[in-house]
Amino acid sequence: MFKRLKGKISRRQAGSKESDTPPIHDTGTTEPRPEKFGLFFVAGNQPDSSSSKLYSVDIIAIHGLNGDAFNTWRHSNGTFWLRDLLPSFLPGCRIYTYGYPSKIFSETSFARMQEYSRGLLSSIRDLHEDSSTALVFAHEDDNFYGEVLKSVIGVAFLGTPHRGSESAKLGSTLATIINICTKTSTAGMRPRAVRNDLLDDLSSNSNTLQDLLLSARNRLRNLTVVSFYETEATPPLSSLVVGRESSILGIPNEDVTPLYENHKTICRFAGETSSYMSVARALRRIACKLPDDGQELKRANTRSSDRSLNDVEMTCMKLFNIFDVAEYKGLLPKPIPGSCQWIRDHPFFVTWLEKTESALLWLTGHPGCGKTMLSFTLEQYFEEIRTTSTPQTVLIYFCDDKVSRQKDAKAIIISLIFQMIQRHRSMIRHVRRIFELQGPSMIESFSSLWSIFLKIAKDPKLGSLYIILDALDECENVTRRQLLESISEMLVDSAHSTRSGNGVKFLVTSRPFLRQSYITDKAPQPHISIDEGQAGYVADLRSFIQRRVDQISLKHDYPSDVRDFLLQTMYSKADHTFLWVHVVLASVETSLLTAMKDFRDIVTRIPPDLKDTYMRYMSDIPSDHLEDASHLLKLLLASSRPLHLDEINTAFTTHSSHSTTEDVVRDSQTAIAHTLQGILGPLPMPACNICSSMISTMISFRPRTHLPIQFFGISDLNDELPLGHFADDSGDENDYTLNADVLFREPDALNSDVCRRFVLKYGFYSYASLHWAEHFAICEESASDALRKSAMSLLSVKNESCRNWFHFYCTESDTSMDTNSLDQEPIVLAARFNLHRTLKDMLNSYESSQAILNQSLLWTSRLGHGRIVAELLTAGSDPNMRGSDRQTALTAAAEHGHLSCVVTILADKRTDINTTGRMGRSGLSFACGNGHDRIVTEFLRQDSCKVDAADDSGATPFFWAVGGGHYSIISALAKQASVDVNHQDKKGRTVVSWAAGDGMCEVLQRLSKLPGIDFNKNDNNGKSPVSWAAGNGHDSVVDFLVQHKKVDKASVDKDLRNAISWASEFGHLNALRILLKNGCPGVDTEDIDGWTPLAWAIQNNAPGVIQALLSTGSVHLERQDRGGRTALSWAVEYGHASVVKVLLQEGADPEAKSNRGTTPISIAREFGRDDILKELLENSPDETGIET
Known part of the structure; x- marks a missing residue:
């Protein structure tokens, strides 16, 4: 090998100098340049109008040792993939390449890695003036500092030796010999020396690379990092130039991908090969991190209310945005100025307001006494008394039994959570954690929602919480009871707690009966009766x-x-x-x-009684308007939500004689408000304030037989809908009709803009499309044969009318809907929309395939249509079949909390109770994770249920119950003999480890009471529960654990890191103080990399943590790491001025030399940090180094 390398070097010296200038390309990019070094523009694709997405990023390619700004990326066939392939794959991007003196043979350059890095940073800064975001990838060398991080969103490494290369180490030895030989054999000629320094820097475990690797841990933490490693040897070598271990940084969230290439071909692609596509797709994933509007990308501040959200968090926001409180308030009549002031001086209100702990005040009043106006006014009052010194958050929710989404306690909690996140976006982390465990089904679990609410409510950033729940009596009974019991338990815990925390002030309004049924000895609450003797x-x-x-x-x-x-x-x-x-x-x-x-x-x-009052008005309606009055009142009662005037007009006008929308418009009332007032008098306005039972006593509700279809104006739309395509830029944008495919610009691409325009033109189309099936499901048993036939036609995707409303439904409904249902039989839609009689007719009319029956069962199990589930099982649906999301009927029903469906499916002898669904989880696992107690009980009754079965991650149902904080389920499972409370998942973590890492102090307190529970079991990396809690900054958990008699406070993981080290790394000062106060050892212990807790704190720019560590008197301030560098040396290089100041005040030496002879002062000069240099020189015992 020595001979081959020497011969190669001799040939390179004897040969003519190769040109570093790339050839001319006919695209006009990459023109010939005399320069070899610097940042060069390669390509800037000008996307055509057909590009569906633009990527407004700058991509900068950086070569490695002995590389070239252009030839490093050019294949032997001439393909320069940065220019020839990548621009079309990422339309809208700009591509650059950066060159620097990296040749092993160099006549003049003696620059080191740091100089190359500063040159790159300078170029990126210049580029940043014209472009807001950079995406950087590198071949072998990359380094980031300072402000550039604010514009860089990701890095892709191609065979980069983060830990060096054995080939470079051998090459350095050979190069030293060759340099000696060339100096003696080139008399009279200028020698081309081999760059030993570069080879030394890249040798395995070199000091330079060790410094860069350690500093990179913090610098790349918030970036998207993809590392590609080579799998093939590079001829003539028989081993890898850069092995997998050296190619990987080993930082969290690093995407590691193998490329079946050697070190030479890993960055040169002949065309759109599989390796090229892997790299291109990785770059696209990084580019997708850029906000859609292309605004400047800034480092997210988790404490800011305008914190940017990632894709998962945006999904969570959409999931929780189901009720627009502001819009609802806008519909309410405004209070008279100066009214509702009396309550502010009421002694019960004043006492409630002044309490520091959580408290509840109940305001009761009979219908029509102005409870909602009082709630509205109090919300404004609480907002007015907010102060900048005392953080507080005001939330409000209006229950309404006339709106399906506003009469469920789960909807109340969802809205409260959403309002809190809107004001404090950093709170989204609490939602995201549960979402990542449970997915969208989380909003169907009361216990999961309440757990999230408690987590956010206890966060100190929120301050005090004022929560107004208006008209709680209009909430349905089951979930309302859950909510009141949960609030009661919260108040009891707050009253008995010795810990300080946020006070949550609940103000509830309702009719008197609700409070009377809620009175409990556990937590008696003050009560104000609004309309009984209140002078105000x-x-x-x-x-x-x-x-x-x-x-x-x-x-x-x-x-x-x-x-x-x-x-x-x-x-x-x-x-x-x-x-x-x-x-x-x-x-x-x-x-x-x-x-x-x-x-x-x-x-x-x-009459003074409201019911008698309305009966009085009903009796006064003229006989010729009685039918109209009945029709209008039926509409008010039957509607799924309050109807707008134009919707009432359409619904009131539509008759079986109408065949087109034009017929309806022709016969509509020209002044519907006047018509309502004339027929019903003062009834319409307050109608929403009367409970449904009261209205039912006044009218006998029987829907007209044509109501569900003709009423909604859908069945005949196909007669008037000519086929065609809608285009924004051609013709009159308002001149279009509802044709069958007009909602689609292209297949599978729903057009929400067109949907909005349809609503403007067809006033009742939105309500009709979203609610017709819901109404028909109620009356289908009594519907005529003709009506059922019409409904069946609306469920056939072969008909244009079906495609119309269903496309609209998928676009506008907030209910997740698989649009692939368009390709299925009508039976799938009948099952989806709970049309039981229609489904039976379909099953009796023709034979459906097994696939259709199975898909129908999956849908209806997920949605909780119990009668449909029973019907489909009878028809032969397979209860064990998995759908496209890997769920079975049983796991879907268990996940979404549908007890009746679970019971029905379990009763089928074909059902395998242990069949797993998504992520290898069983039905019991989903029920435990989502807090569905009664379903868990049903599973535990089955002898064949494997209670402790692990899923794909190694987590058992007990894990999921603990993760959700579902105490009753935790207790029930712990009593099962087959449940191992110390089970470890595939990461080696136990429920105690997960609870500690997630800050679940109350859960840990309950777990500590279980017999045999182990609080010291380490995970696969040796990390203990107390280290997890300390590293994540969960102060209350750390406090609980270190005071627990059975907890090992001195535990260290496989990297020799202890709890103090983990708390120091992430700057968790309170957690650190608790550890130090309770005598946890290891305040100055080195880990496997030679880093002490002080070194970790310095990296994270945590001066408070540093002061706490140094105050112990046990920290060796001048300790040198393996490169001979002190804590002050690292603080200077990081540029952490506040940390430098603290260290100097504690006596750190600004002139301490490293193994390479650098000092903190020389580093400050090298990086141009004059502010830090001044501080160092002022604290230097020898100021002779001051420059004049």
Whole structure:
């Protein structure tokens, strides 16, 4: 080998000098340049208008040892992939290549790696003035410092020897011999020396690379890093130039990928080979990290309310954004200025407001007394009393039993969580953690949602929480009970807790019956009855009366005596509700008779009871309008959400005689508000405030037989929908109709913009598309054969009308829907939309394939349609078949909390209770993770259930129960003889390890009571639970663990790191103080890399942690690492001025020399840090080094 290398070197010296200038290319890019070094523009693809996505990034290629800015990336066939292939793969990007003196044979260059790095940084800074984001990849050498990190989003390494190369080490030895030979054999000629220094730097475990590798841990932490390693030997060598171990940084989230290339071909591609595609796709993944708007990419501040969100976090935000509180508040009538002030001085309210611990105040009142207005006003008041010195967050939720999404306690918690995240985006981490465990099904689990709520509510960044829950009596009973019990438990825990924390102030409004059913001895709460003897309430009612009477008198020009009569008459009834007053004055306002006796009769004959009042108005409706009134009231009752006036108009007008939308428009009311007022009087406005049961006593609801189809105006749309394609830029954008494929610009690409335009043109189309199946499911048993036939036609994707509404549904509905259902039989949609009778008709009419039956079962199990599940199982659906998401009917039903479906599926003898779904998890695992207690109980009743079965990650159901913080399930599982509470997953972690790492202090307290639980079991890397807690900064967990008698406070992992080391690395000062206070050892112990806790703290720029460590008196400040460098030396290179100052104050030596002779002062000069240099020189015992 020595002979071959010497011969190669001799030939290189004897040969003519190769040109480093790339050849001319006809694209106009990469023109010939006389320079060899610097940043060169390679290509800037000008994407055409058809490009679906643009990547506004700059890609900078950096060669390695003995490389070249151009030839390193050029294949022997001439393909320069940076120019010829990559621009079209990443349209919109700009590509550069960087050259520096890296030749082994050099006549003049003696620059070192640091100089090359500074040259690169300077070039990137210059480039940054014109471009906001850089994506960098390298072949063998790369280094990042300072402000450049703010614009770099990722790095791709191609065979880069982070830990050096044995080939370079051997080459350095041979080069020394060759240099001696060439100096004696080239008399009279200038020798071309071999660069021993570069080969030394790249030799295995060299000091230079060791320094770079250690510093890279922190610098690359927030970037996307992809490392490719070679798998083939490079001829004539028989081994790898850079092995896998050296090619990998070993940092979290590093994407490691093998390329079946050698060290020479790993960066040269003949074309779109598999290796090229691997690299190109990796670059695309990094480029996708760029925000869509192309704005400047900034380092995320986790404490900022405008923190940027990643893809998973954006998905979480969309998942939780189900109710627009601001929009709902905008629909509410505004309170009279100055009203609702009385409650601020009420002693119960003042006491509640002044409490430091969590507390609840209950406001009750009968329907129509103004509870919602009071809630609205109090929210504004809480916002007004906010101070900058005392952080606090105000949340509000309006329950509404007329809106399906606003009458479930899970929806309440979802909205509260979303509001908190909107104000403090860093709180998204609590949601993300559960989402990564459970996926979208998390929002269907009350316990999971409550766990997230508690996590966020206890975060000190939020400060105090004020939570207003309005009209809680309109929430459905089951989840409402769960919510009230959870709040009660929270209040009890807060009252008994000795730890300081955020106070959560709940203010609940409801009708009196709800509070009476909730009264408990556990946590008795103060109560204010709004409409029973409150002087302030009466004053507000009198103000409302005066305002309305003034308006009516002015409108009709009543004389002052009539006005005064109305005022006095209404004042005498001031013990009634706002709603009653509104109804009476509305009757006065519309009365054709205006004598005082007429007004007196109106006031007298309207009953004080609301039900009697409405019955009174119903009896006054003229006989010729009774049918219309009944129809309107049915619409108000039957609608899935409050209808807008134009929707009421369409629904009220649509009749079986109408065949087109034009027919409906022609017959619509021209002034629907006037029509409503004329027929129903004052009924429509407050209708939403009356419970459904009350309305039901007034009307007998029977949907007209044509209502579900003709009412929604969908069945006949295919008759008027000519085929065609919609284009934004051609013709009149408003001149289009609802054709079958118009919602698609191209196959499988839903067009939400077109959907919005349809809604503008067809006012009722949105409600019809989203809710027709829901309405039909209610009345399909009593529907006529013709109606059921029409419904079946709407479920056949062969029909244009079906494709129309279903495309719209998939685009506009917030319910996840697999659009592949478009390719399936109608039975799939019938099952999906819970159309039981229709499904039976389909099953009886024709034979469906096994695949269709199985897919239908999967959908309906996920959605919880119990009768449909039973029907499909009877028809032969396979309960053990896995879908495209790997879920079975049982795992899907268990995951989403559908008890009846689980019971039905388990009752089928074909069901394998232990069949696994996604991630190898069983139905029991999903039920445990999502906190579905009753389903867990059902599984545990089955003798064949494998309670302790592990999934693909090695986690058992017990793991998932602990991860979700589901205490009742944890207790139930721990009692099972087959459950190992100390089971380790594939990472070697136990439930104690995971709970400690996730900061679940309450869970750990409960786990500590389980017999046989081990709090010291280390994971595969030797990391203990207390180290996990310390490294993640969970102060309360660290405090609990170090005081636990059975916890080993001195444990170290396989890298010889202890809890103090982990707390120091991430700057967790409070956790560190707790460890030091409780006598945890290892404050100055070296880990496997020779780093002490002080070194880790310096890297993370944590001056507080450094002071805490040094205050122990046990830290050797001048300790040298394996490169002879001190803590101060590293602090200077990192540029952490505040850390430098702390170290100097503690007596650190600014002139301590490393093994290479560098000092903190010389490093500061080298990197141009004049501010740090000044601080060092002022603390130097010998200031002779001061430059003049």
